[in-house]
Amino acid sequence: MLEIFPIYITSFEQERLIRVYLPKNYNKQNQSYPVLYMHDGQNVFQDNDAIGGTSLELENYLDENGLEVIVVGIDQNSEERINEYCPWINGEYSKKILGQASSAGGKGIQYVDFIVNELKPFIDNKYRTLKDRTAMAGISLGGLISTYAMCRYPQVFKSIAVLSSAFYRNQEEIEKLIQDTDLSLIEMFYLDCGTKEAGKEDMISNEFLASNKAVFTILREKLPNAKFETIKDAEHNYYFFKKRVPEIVSYLMSVK
Template sequence: MLEIVPFYISSLEQERFIRIYLPKNYTIEDQSYPVLYMHDGQNVFQDNDAIGGTSLKLEKYLDENELNVIVVGIDQNSEERINEYCPWTCWEYSKKFLGKESIDGGRGIQYVEFIVNELKPFIDNNYRTLKEHTAMAGISLGGLISTYAMCRYPEIFRNIAILSSAFYRNQEEIEKLIQCTDLSLIESVYLDCGTKEAGDAEAISVEFLASNKAIYEILKEKIPNTKFQIIKEAEHNYLAFRDRVPKLFTFLSRKSNQFF
């Protein structure tokens, strides 16, 4: 069951839709559920709402597998996506990919504050949630902002899953933040990256993978349960991302579909 509700984001001074998936047994059984927060909400659940027409088809996957989890998809503001998903403005490393300097980014701090201070309390107060069992997942820049959220609020986002993360936009700063943050509360991190993220632009694909490997090398030293997968031939598109949907739920126990 998918609910779509308008939500005013005071920290960003704008309204957008929040898409809330409830498990099939939500109205039948009186139990509480872990919550997974995801970005790019239009592209999470259904193709007909997706930007570009291709989504993760997460509603279908969750219904078919009967996973006991609430998933909250936050719609993107396409015009502000880079600004909201990047905690800092772009630095020198990003020029390898962009070929120029960029002043985009810097509103990721407000975006994460919205999730923590406005959205999560709303979800916890209006739905049956396991308030202490909160995960976050993101794709591309959504992976960057998810990693930032984990570092800023490790007591809240104890499990994250990130696919084909565009760390390069804030590579220097996100590496520093991971290194200086106490991540002892984090339970699990899953990250992956394709070998053809940039399609035929081989040099960019190599750099993209190197960017993700660098983050993994830092994370694995601080979080024992960190897993990194290199997906051969995978490109940076939703058909490739859809194939990895099960990876988004590595924080769930296979036996009980609940948190470890």
Template structure:
């Protein structure tokens, strides 16, 4: 069951559509549920709403598998996605991959603060949630902002899943943040990257994979329960992302039924 409604984002002075999945038996009792926050909300639950027409089909997957978790999808702002999912202005590593400098990014700090200080309290008040059992997952730039959120609020987001993360946009800053952050509260991380993210663009494939490996190498020294998978022949698009949906939830296996 999906509930869809707007929430006002104070920092951005605009409404943002929020999509909330509730387990099929939610209305049959008083049980409280863990919560998973996800970015790119339009592409999370069903194809009809997806940008480009292909989603993760998460509503069907959760219903079919009877997973007892509340999933909160936060819609992206299509024209401002890079800015909102990058905590900092794009750096030198980004220039190396793109082949030119980029001035995008820098709104990610406010975006994550909105999730923690405005959206999460609203969700915890409206629904029966386990307030201290909160996870986050993201794809591509959603992976970058998810790792940033984990580092900024490790007491909140203790279980993390990131697919095909575009760390390269803020490579230098996110590496430093991870190194400087106490991650002792983090319970588990699932982490992956395709070896053909850019299709036939071998240089970009190599650099994106190297970017992800660099982040993993730092994280594995700080978080014991971490899994990193290189997905053979996986490209950077939703048909490939959808195949890894079970992986997104396997890291929650001790938290949901």
């Protein structure tokens, strides 16, 4: 069951649609549930709402498998997506993939603070949640901002899963942040990356994969149970993303 409603983001001075999945038995029993926050909310649950027409089809998967989790999808603002999902202005490494300098990014701090200080309290008040069992997952730039959220609020987001993360836009800064952050509260971190993220552009695909491996190298020193998967021939689109998400969501929710 999906509930969809707008929430006002104070720092951006605008409303944003929030999509909340509730387990099938939510209204039949009085129990509380862990919560998974996801970005690019239009693309999380149903194809008819998805940008490009292909979603992760997560609603069907959760219903069919009876997973007892509340999932909160935060719609993207397409015009501001890069700015909101990048905590910093795009760095030097990004030139390798973009082919040029970019001044995009820098609003990720406000976006994550909105989730923690405005959205999460609203969700915890409106629904029966396990307040200390909060996970986050994201794809591409959603992976970057999820990793940043973990570092900024490790006491909140203790389980993280990221797919084909676009770390490259803030490569230098996210690596340093991970190195400098106490991650002792983090219970699990999953990341993966395809070998053909850029399709036939082998150079870009190789740089993209190298970017993800560099982040994992730092993570595994701090999180021995961090897991990295290289997905052979997977490209950077939802056809490939949705194949991986069900297993990852189940894995995230297995943490007690």
